Amino acid sequence: MNQLSAAAADERTRTGLSKEALSRAFLDNLFYLQGRSLDVATDNNLYQAAAFTVRDRLLERWIRSAHVYKEQNARTVCYLSAEFLLGPHLANNLINLGIIEAARAAGDELDLDFEQILESEEEPGLGNGGLGRLAACYMDSLATTQIPAIGYGIRYEFGIFDQVIVDGWQVEKGDTWLRNGNPWEIPRPKLAFPVGFGGYSEEYADEYGVVRHRWRPELQINGVAYDTPIMGYGVNNVNLLRLWRSEAPESFNFGAFNVGDYYGAVHAKIGAETISKVLYPNDEPEAGKELRLKQQFFFVSCSLQDMIRLQLRNTGTLEHFSEKFAVQLNDTHPALAVAELMRLLMDEHLMGWEQAWTITRNTCHFTNHTLLPEALETWPVELFERLLPRHLEIIYAINQRFLDEVRVRFLNDEARVARMSLIDEGGGRKVRMAHLAAVGSRAINGVAELHSELLKSTVMKDFNDLWPERFHNVTNGVTPRRFMVVSNPELAALITETCGNDRWVSDLESLRDLEPHAEDHALQQRWRAVKTNAKRELSDWLGARTGYAPDPESLFDVQAKRFHEYKRQHLNLLHIIWLYEQIKQNANTDLTPRTFIFGGKAAPGYFMAKLMIKLINAVGEVINKDPQVNGTLRVLFMPDFNVKNGQRLYPAADLSEQISLAGKEASGTGNMKFSMNGALTIGTLDGANIEIRDEVGHENFFLFGMTATEVQQRQEAGYQPWEYYQRNEQLRSAIDLIASGLFSHGDAELFRPLTENLIHHDPFMVLADFEDYRERQQEVDRAYRDAHHWDRMSILNTTRMGKFSSDRSIRDYAQRIWQVEPTPVEVHD
Ligand code: 7GP
Structure with a gap:
């Protein structure tokens, strides 16, 4: 071998994928990046060394991807989201790179505890719940389906709080995910954009006498890019997640800034850094929080400036901007993109209105994630005037043209004009962000069929009347890499073995091949054994943290999600209390032993949700200790439900x-x-449940409750929860038991807000659905006793989930909304 090719071979092994190459690189990183040898390394040292070893391998593919994308001038999706709830990177990247076995073997050889190294990772919790986690699943699927994409968001220093349970109450603790450093990100200190706030807007005549506008902000901060590579599964495509961190610009030079006012200068610097400091921990907006609006503008502006930079670098003009980029607005948090792109094109790049508007309208697409009225964002006009005066002007100008269109289309309908206006004129003028996003977007979509229909018939009805062709549905999906392969390796192995290959991992529809085996008793037994093992693991974990290790043979009944009254954790709890009463009344009550597990965070300011958490823990305390219950019922609260803990939960649920x-x-x-993961669902006809039930088969799903239409009718007829309370004895005694103080050491006041609210208001109709829920739960009870039948249903639930892979969702977006094609990346040796 000549010298050059020897060097090349060595280069290859530096990022080689063999056990030997991994082992060598790991030790190297441990020594040179962590300054440690194996014998003195801490868990965190080992984790960091492993992470850097994997990152090196991603970088090689990332550079290659960037090169291919640029060469082919590939159309690129820009996913703008205030949240990316990523979860731990290490195991996921090992899976996507296809080297988890080699890595495990390397670890074994070095006598390391591989699982412990994976456990050491602190997850980046840069999101609240569904919306943020969806963005993370979509990043995984964009890379896996080989679609060039950039995720743009905020690099919060503090993500979603850590939840600890103290005396049954949720207590929030600051999330310090960065304290040990973040090996996955690459800071780009030179890739920074100025972002203005405040000041005023002015007109001026350019050299040709054309009247133009410019914004003179009072304050400028910088957004600095932090890049995280996102590796696709089984491909060489690596996409980019670019998160912005706010900083004071260099001109904040203490001497030059504000001579003599040293403290003032420091204060201003802190102010700049505050913008990316913390994620707002609510799953709906808190009214009028100035910092939140600043965050939104901050990341939108940096992201658009970055896209403009890329386009000018590649083509020297912005004329074809909307052909190069498809921007997806993840709910209204990035809706300011519409106004900011207009401003950048017109004021900074001197385009005329018509051209700028055509580009903007062809670039943006908008996803709505909620119909809850309190979650529809509006911002006071007064706040806009103060913070973003030029954007308010642009919004007014968009609005004027838009309302003219409405007037021409619907003659003499000023009520409609008022409803559709970007400005809500009633009681303190406000900018309606959903309207801004809708007017500025080519396509608008909901996230499940029912939701998209309701969107068109309720909150966006007027827009659907005007532009029906802009409305779409793209049913959500989740990534089977993280939520099956990473979190449930035993199940994944069983599936792969039974299918004879692992094609299903990136083609989930192919799980249908397994269906003929659903009847096979041998498979059923192994399927059950895998589930029981997962339950045992969860039981150990819960035992260590809550003091109660549930019996893995009992039915694991799990509700894990954010706490909100509309999600009705209290309905679940009322049923549990009713079961408890059955046992108390008759010790011989024949119940299938069950472990009820709850998990989820409540917004720190959401009193009722926090009270529900307390009640669950209080009920658990009484039931779990009661000798008469004798293990038939257990109620456990998993503290700090996040992506990592979710991964423990999904495989273990029945x-x-x-x-x-x-x-x-x-x-x-x-x-x-x-x-x-083979759990059966007890559920209402809501959201994607409807489609899940249609896919898995109605006979493999426990349905209960009113339909959306019935809900509406009942509400219109005047819903009286009190009547249900009076009429239904089971329900009444469950509620009365809470009110009696049994779960609060005799304190009849503690849970009164909850019980009173249920009896007299019950905005989410818990009482109306209770009876049907209770009956369906009895069916669950019976069904679980027939192991063969249950296992069959469980297998079919898994094999029929193809539709809900986020790969399918992304293909839908790519074909129907973005019109973007895959760009495969080859890696040459
Ligand atoms: C959630 C929805 O509540 C959930 O049903 C959906 O699956 C998820 O988005 C992903 O589409 N919404 C949020 O998390 C949220 O914050 C307010 O919505 C903007």
């Missing part, structure tokens, strides 16, 4: 609770994760 009031849950995605 029954998945998807019990929202019909019409309220836009889609749900946890429902898919449970079902993929």
Whole structure:
């Protein structure tokens, strides 16, 4: 071998995928990046060394992908989202690179605890729940389906809080995910964009006498890029997640800035850094929080400036901007993109209105994630005036043209004009962000069939009347890599063995091949053994944390999701209390032993949700200790439900609770994760439950409750929860038991807000659905005793989940919304 090719071979092994190459690189990284040898390395040292070893391998493919994308001038999806709830990277990247076995073998050889190294990773919790996790699943699927994409968002220093349970109450703890450093990101200090706030807008005449506008912000900060590579599964495509961190610009030079006012200068610097400091921990907007609007503008502006930079670098003109980029607005948080892209094109790049508007309208696409009225974002006009005066002007100008169109289309309908206006004129003028997003977008979509229909018939009805062709449905999906292969390796191995190959991992529809085996008793037994093992693992984990290790033979009944009244954790709880009463009344009551497991965070300011958490823990405390119950019932609360803990939960669930009031849950995605892992669902006809039930078969799904239409009718007829309370003895005694103080050491006041609210208001109609829910739960009870039948249903739930892979969702977006094609990447040796 000559010297050159020897060097080349060496280069290859530096990022080689063999056990030997991994082992060598790992030790190297441990020594040179962590300054440690094996004998003194901490868990975190080992994790970091492993992470850097994997990252090196991603980087090689990333550079190659960027090169191919650029060479082919590939159309690129830009997913703008205020949240990306990624979860731990290490195991996922090992799977996607196809080297988890080699890595495990390398670890074994070095006598390392591989699982412990994976466990050491602190997850980046840069999201609240469904919307943020969906963005992360979509990043995985974009790379896997080989679609060039950039995820743009905010690099929050503090992500979603850590939840600890103290005396049954949720207590929030700051999330310090960056404290040990983040090996997955690459800071790009030179890739920074100025972002203005405040000041005023002015007109001026350019050299040709054309009147133009410019914004003179009072304050400027910088957004600095932090890049994380996102590796596709089984391909060489690596996409980019680019998160912005706010900084004071260099001109904040303490000497030059504000001579003599040293403290003032420091204060201003802190102000700049505050913008990317913390994620707002609510799954709906908090009214009028100035910092939140600043965050939204901050990341939108940086992202668009970055896209413009890329386009100018590649083609020297912005004329074809909308052919190069498809921007997806993940709910209204990035809706300011519409106004900011207009401003950048017109004020900074001197385009005329018509051209800028055509580009903007052809670039943006908008996904709505909720119909809850309180979650529809609006911002006071006064706040806009103060923070974003030029954008307000642009919004007014968009609005004027838009309302003219409405008037021409619907003659003499000023009520409609007022309803559709970008400005809500009633009681304090406000900018309606959903309207801004809708007017500025080519396509608008909901996230499940029912949700998309309700979107068209309720909150966006007027827009659907005007532009029906812009409305679409793209049913959500989740990635089977993280939520099956990574989190449930035993199940994955069993499936692969039975199918004879692992094609299903990136072609989930092919799980249908397994269906003929659903009857096979040998498979059923192994299927059950895998489930029981997962339950045992979860039981050990819960035992160590809550003091109660549930029996893995009992039915694991799980509700894990954010706490919200519309999700009706209290419906589940009322049923549990009713079961408890049955046992108390008759010690011989024949019940299938069950473990009820709850998990989820409540927004720190959401009193009722926090009270529900307390009640669950209080009920658990009484039931779990009661000798008469004797293990038949257990109620456990898994603290700190996040992506990592979710991965422990999904494989271990027998029954998945998807019990929202019909019409309220836009889609749900946890429902898919449970079902993929062989849990059966008890659920309402809400969100994607409807489609899940259609796919898995009605006979393999426990349905209860009113339909969305019935909900509406009942509400219109005047819903009286009190009547249900009076009429239904079971329900009444469950509620009365809470009110009696049994679960609060005799304190009859503690849970009164909850019980009173149920009896007298019950906005989410818990009482109306209780009886049907209770009956369906009795069916569950019976069904679980027939192991063969249950296992068969469980297998069919998994094999029929093909539709709910996020790969399918992304293909839908690519074909129907973005018109973008895959760009495969080869890696040459
Ligand atoms: C959630 C929806 O509540 C959930 O049903 C859906 O599956 C998920 O988005 C993904 O589409 N919405 C949010 O998380 C959220 O924050 C307010 O919505 C903007």
